[in-house]
Amino acid sequence: MVTKKEDCIHKNQDNAIVTKKEDRIHDNQAVDKESERQLLKQQMLFDQQQREIKELRHTLHSTKAGMQFLQMKFHEEFSNLGLHIHSLANAASGYHRVLEENRKLYNQVQDLKGSIRVYCRVRPFFPGQSNHLSAVENIEDGTITVNIPSKNGKGRRSSFNFNKVFGPSATQAEVFVDMQPLVRSVLDGYNVCIFAYGQTGSGKTYTMTGPKEITDKSQGVNYRALSDLFLIADQRRDTFHYDVSVQMIEIYNEQVRDLLVTDGTNKRYPFYQLFDSPLVFSSQKGLSVPDASMVPVSSTIDVIELMNLGQRNRAVGATAVNDRSSRSHSCLTVHVQGRDLTSGAILRGCMHLVDLAGSERVDKSEATGDRLKEAQHINKSLSALGDVIASLAQKNSHVPYRNSKLTQLLQDSLGGQAKTLMFVHISPESDAIGETVSTLKFAERVATVELGAARVNKDSVDVKELKEQIASLKAALARKEGESEHSLSSNSEKYRTKASELSPYNINQRDPDMDQLGCRRPMVEVGNIELQSNNTTLRHKTQSFDFDEISANSPPWPPVNNSPGQNYGEDDKESGSGEWVDKVMVNKQDGNKTENLLGCWQASNGNLSEAFYQKYLKDSPKIYSEQSYNMFIGGNQFNIAGSDDMDELDAATSDSSEPDLLWQFNHSKLSSVTNGIGSKIMRSVSKTAKNSPELSKNAVHSSPLGPSPSLKHSNGVSHRTGRHPAPVDVKRRTGSRK
Numbered sequence: 001m002v003t004k005k006e007d008c009i010h011k012n013q014d015n016a017i018v019t020k021k022e023d024r025i026h027d028n029q030a031v032d033k034e035s036e037r038q039l040l041k042q043q044m045l046f047d048q049q050q051r052e053i054k055e056l057r058h059t060l061h062s063t064k065a066g067m068q069f070l071q072m073k074f075h076e077e078f079s080n081l082g083l084h085i086h087s088l089a090n091a092a093s094g095y096h097r098v099l100e101e102n103r104k105l106y107n108q109v110q111d112l113k114g115s116i117r118v119y120c121r122v123r124p125f126f127p128g129q130s131n132h133l134s135a136v137e138n139i140e141d142g143t144i145t146v147n148i149p150s151k152n153g154k155g156r157r158s159s160f161n162f163n164k165v166f167g168p169s170a171t172q173a174e175v176f177v178d179m180q181p182l183v184r185s186v187l188d189g190y191n192v193c194i195f196a197y198g199q200t201g202s203g204k205t206y207t208m209t210g211p212k213e214i215t216d217k218s219q220g221v222n223y224r225a226l227s228d229l230f231l232i233a234d235q236r237r238d239t240f241h242y243d244v245s246v247q248m249i250e251i252y253n254e255q256v257r258d259l260l261v262t263d264g265t266n267k268r269y270p271f272y273q274l275f276d277s278p279l280v281f282s283s284q285k286g287l288s289v290p291d292a293s294m295v296p297v298s299s300t301i302d303v304i305e306l307m308n309l310g311q312r313n314r315a316v317g318a319t320a321v322n323d324r325s326s327r328s329h330s331c332l333t334v335h336v337q338g339r340d341l342t343s344g345a346i347l348r349g350c351m352h353l354v355d356l357a358g359s360e361r362v363d364k365s366e367a368t369g370d371r372l373k374e375a376q377h378i379n380k381s382l383s384a385l386g387d388v389i390a391s392l393a394q395k396n397s398h399v400p401y402r403n404s405k406l407t408q409l410l411q412d413s414l415g416g417q418a419k420t421l422m423f424v425h426i427s428p429e430s431d432a433i434g435e436t437v438s439t440l441k442f443a444e445r446v447a448t449v450e451l452g453a454a455r456v457n458k459d460s461v462d463v464k465e466l467k468e469q470i471a472s473l474k475a476a477l478a479r480k481e482g483e484s485e486h487s488l489s490s491n492s493e494k495y496r497t498k499a500s501e502l503s504p505y506n507i508n509q510r511d512p513d514m515d516q517l518g519c520r521r522p523m524v525e526v527g528n529i530e531l532q533s534n535n536t537t538l539r540h541k542t543q544s545f546d547f548d549e550i551s552a553n554s555p556p557w558p559p560v561n562n563s564p565g566q567n568y569g570e571d572d573k574e575s576g577s578g579e580w581v582d583k584v585m586v587n588k589q590d591g592n593k594t595e596n597l598l599g600c601w602q603a604s605n606g607n608l609s610e611a612f613y614q615k616y617l618k619d620s621p622k623i624y625s626e627q628s629y630n631m632f633i634g635g636n637q638f639n640i641a642g643s644d645d646m647d648e649l650d651a652a653t654s655d656s657s658e659p660d661l662l663w664q665f666n667h668s669k670l671s672s673v674t675n676g677i678g679s680k681i682m683r684s685v686s687k688t689a690k691n692s693p694e695l696s697k698n699a700v701h702s703s704p705l706g707p708s709p710s711l712k713h714s715n716g717v718s719h720r721t722g723r724h725p726a727p728v729d730v731k732r733r734t735g736s737r738k
């Protein structure tokens with residue numbers, strides 16, 4: 001039983017062992033299968049990766065090839081582009097050269113024509129206005145385009161062309177560089193005028209002088225111009241010696257004031273002194289306000305001090321538009337005299353740097369009281385400037401210079417042989433677009449004015465001496481005539497005495513203080529050197545001269561004023577200011593120097609009695625050569641014919657006040673009225689010419705022989721000297737423009 005049990009146990013044990021072994025074998029088989037599957041899977045993965053790597057390699061290869069191809073292509077393109085750019089750059093530089101060349105040629109043509117150059121500058125927005133929309137659309141070379149809003153909301157663009165346009169970012173130095181050649185020509189004997197124009201607050205003072213706090217960088221044209229003149233003068237010191245002096249005046253409410261006075265009085269000058277006082281004219285003295293301080297300067301420091309003084313004296317006030325608005329027109333005049341150290345020739349140049357007061361819409365600037373009065377004066381004088389420009393642009397024979405002191409001040413720059421640059425300023429604000437457009441239109445019109453080629457004021461030593469000789473001979477001749485008059489006429493003692501006192505030919509014997517009476521000193525040379533009182537040496541040096549010529553060139557003696565009852569008023573409508581006329585005379589025509597002399601006499605003679613003229617007129621043919629008499633009468637007749645009409649005209653042309661209107665308004669008016677006057681003048685002259693063969697010849701050829709027609713001022717105050725017969729004047733102006 002036990003054995004059975006043991007056998008059974010053994011059997012069970014064996015079975016269990018077998019079962020275990022079988023399980024183990026099973027397990028092992030399963031593991032093997034699994035690992036086999038894994039292996040297979042790995043193999044597949046490996047194969048796939050191998051394929052992919054192969055593909056990638058292929059792709060990389062082809063990409064590399066593609067890249068290389070592209071690189072090659074790129075290089076090719078790049079070098080092509082380089083070549084292209086190079087040729088374009090060449091073309092562009094050629095284009096710029098051509099443009100530059102064109103600009104130079106254009107400027108030369110303009111110089112020849114004497115066109116007024118016009119530069120335009122746009123003021124930047126004030127700080128705090130950065131989000132404002134500018135009225136200026138575009139600036140390109142010499143063209144400025146502005147956007148003019150219209151009622152239907154759509155803007156309209158309008159373009160204006162000038163010699164140069166400076167955008168809001170232009171610096172003071174950039175601006176000056178462009179006008180430097182003009183400034184420098186003063187040293188070569190040219191007269192130059194640069195004037196800043198524009199509505200109030202547009203940046204005129206900034207351009208001409210600088211901002212309130214002036215630094216080296218921000219200083220304006222005035223300072224730079226003078227520094228530059230000193231620099232060049234210094235560079236030329238081996239060949240030239242230069243003397244520079246400066247005047248600074250302002251026109252405030254039609255009063256001329258000296259800005260360089262130091263006693264704080266700020267002298268005001270009666271108007272007639274502006275141009276008619278002694279010493280008024282010589283290009284040595286320039287335009288001039290005789291009593292205005294003329295200060296010699298020799299360095300930039302001197303200039304800075306003077307200009308600071310001038311700026312302090314200038315009338316400024318706050319308006320709604322500009323808190324430091326210039327309420328006057330200011331003019332800095334620089335007189336330069338250069339002596340050629342080798343030849344002794346003298347060059348004289350004079351430069352006016354004018355900062356005009358700004359035009360303003362009185363309603364907008366909210367001006368009242370004094371400000372309103374100032375604004376009205378400013379607008380009126382700018383309107384007069386518009387009239388002058390209008391008639392110059394139309395080449396009218398009559399130019400109404402005498403309607404304001406401003407136009408008289410600018411007369412020799414606008415109508416003479418100066419080089420003139422108008423610097424027009426505009427504000428960027430779109431609510432100022434009305435003023436901006438009228439300013440730009442006005443400026444465009446100014447650019448059409450042709451003045452004739454500018455001239456150098458130069459005298460060689462020989463010419464200077466000859467001129468001095470001729471002048472002293474004329475003086476001697478006149479004295480002789482004066483003496484013969486004395487012996488011939490016993491009952492006209494009173495008048496003779498007076499006449500001899502007043503005779504311009506006796507000027508050498510006169511007390512020099514005589515000039516202080518308002519009598520202009522005679523000019524004895526084209527270059528405006530005044531007759532020296534002790535000129536006997538020159539007289540002795542006389543070698544040869546043509547007496548006929550001298551007597552023909554001499555003014556009648558005694559000169560005669562207009563007949564009684566003829567009241568010409570203060571305005572010489574035809575010939576403009578004496579200063580300008582004289583400048584033309586002395587610069588251009590020897591013979592006309594006699595007119596200075598006559599002018600002097602006339603100036604002093606303004607208050608002679610009516611009886612004197614009657615007596616004098618009656619006697620004159622007996623005493624003087626027929627030729628002189630006819631010349632005189634001729635001149636006088638001319639004046640009578642011309643002046644009344646002129647006065648009427650000027651009365652009619654001087655009353656516009658809003659600058660916005662000035663252009664359109666005066667334009668048509670001037671052309672129609674002045675044409676009539678021109679024909680009248682011509683008729684008058686031809687009538688005169690019949691009386692005098694000499695004058696007839698001269699009138700036709702616009703000779704300088706014609707004496708200055710006398711100028712009679714009903715109020716006894718001399719306002720002008722040296723009035724011209726119209727044909728001479730007309731010929732001069734129109735002739736120079738062609």
Ligand SMILES: Nc1ncnc2c1ncn2[C@@H]1O[C@H](COP(=O)(O)OP(=O)(O)OP(=O)(O)O)[C@@H](O)[C@H]1O
Binds near residue numbers: 203211212324
């Ligand atoms: N180009 C500019 N750059 C920076 N500031 C300027 C410029 N132009 C003008 N300004 C500034 O604008 C203001 C007005 O300029 P400015 O006084 O020169 O005008 P204006 O035309 O002379 O005015 P007004 O006719 O009233 O005298 C000043 O504060 C000035 O400094």
